[in-house]
Amino acid sequence: MQSIRTIILILVPVLLASCSVFTTSYNESSSSSLVTYLYPAGKYTPLTEEITPVISLPARVGVAFVPGHSSRSINQASMASLLEIVRKAFEDREFIERIEIIPSSYLKPRGGFKDLGQIGRLYNIDLVALVSYDQVVTSEDQTSSFLYWTIVGAYTIKGTSNNVTTMVDTAVFDIASQKMLFRAPGLDERSKRSHYVGVSEAHREVSQASFTAAMNQMTTNLGVSLDRFRERVRTDSRTAQVVYRDGHAGGAGSIDLALVLLALAGLLWAG
Numbered sequence: 001m002q003s004i005r006t007i008i009l010i011l012v013p014v015l016l017a018s019c020s021v022f023t024t025s026y027n028e029s030s031s032s033s034l035v036t037y038l039y040p041a042g043k044y045t046p047l048t049e050e051i052t053p054v055i056s057l058p059a060r061v062g063v064a065f066v067p068g069h070s071s072r073s074i075n076q077a078s079m080a081s082l083l084e085i086v087r088k089a090f091e092d093r094e095f096i097e098r099i100e101i102i103p104s105s106y107l108k109p110r111g112g113f114k115d116l117g118q119i120g121r122l123y124n125i126d127l128v129a130l131v132s133y134d135q136v137v138t139s140e141d142q143t144s145s146f147l148y149w150t151i152v153g154a155y156t157i158k159g160t161s162n163n164v165t166t167m168v169d170t171a172v173f174d175i176a177s178q179k180m181l182f183r184a185p186g187l188d189e190r191s192k193r194s195h196y197v198g199v200s201e202a203h204r205e206v207s208q209a210s211f212t213a214a215m216n217q218m219t220t221n222l223g224v225s226l227d228r229f230r231e232r233v234r235t236d237s238r239t240a241q242v243v244y245r246d247g248h249a250g251g252a253g254s255i256d257l258a259l260v261l262l263a264l265a266g267l268l269w270a271g
Contacts, residue, residue, distance in 0.1 A: 031134040032066040040110030053174035058097035120175040166210040186218025
């Protein structure tokens with residue numbers, strides 16, 4: 001027993017002196033950029049003439065994530081699962097003819113509006129909601145926790161603090177005119193402590209929770225943006241024109257436009 005105590009008394013100062021060597025900070029990020037996708041040349045190139053968006057009702061809408069440009073981009077399964085929930089929740093809306101889920105793999109990185117035009121023809125859609133995101137996860141191992149892990153084994157109680165910041169931004173475009181109708185951002189910041197052996201699982205959990213919260217906030221902000229857009233439609237006829245497909249009748253254009261945009265706003269997140 002005396003020898004064990006002696007070993008511990010010798011090891012503890014050594015470990016304390018060397019803990020700073022093992023204190024680590026880990027940072028990873030995933031993101032996609034709407035600007036990089038739509039304007040690959042780095043600048044906005046307008047059409048030869050200003051075109052007023054013409055929105056056909058019932059609306060044919062596509063929804064997709066902007067292609068990511070990092071090794072930790074959201075996987076296709078997660079994207080499809082999220083967008084399928086959205087589609088099922090809103091496909092029966094009166095002014096939505098159909099909602100097409102577009103895999104981000106169908107969108108070419110830096111594809112621009114030319115790529116969007118091809119997607120529009122492929123899926124026979126007029127409007128598209130593009131979701132871009134930026135998420136950073138930082139993990140930091142504390143010195144005291146590493147000491148406990150060293151003496152007891154590969155297990156820690158407070159060892160790693162996982163901090164995440166997530167920003168999402170959704171923009172709804174009329175494909176033909178290349179005009180953005182409205183957009184809204186969402187932001188979330190949170191942290192979660194984890195055991196040393198559970199860092200990967202903690203990353204996954206905090207990442208998903210933060211992404212969900214950011215999307216919910218974006219939906220609230222989208223309502224504000226929608227109200228502002230509706231006001232612009234009322235006061236400026238150049239903002240948008242509403243037409244009806246064969247076999248469909250309509251009343252006041254601005255009212256019906258507001259209805260379809262409300263459906264689009266809900267389309268982006270089922271909350």
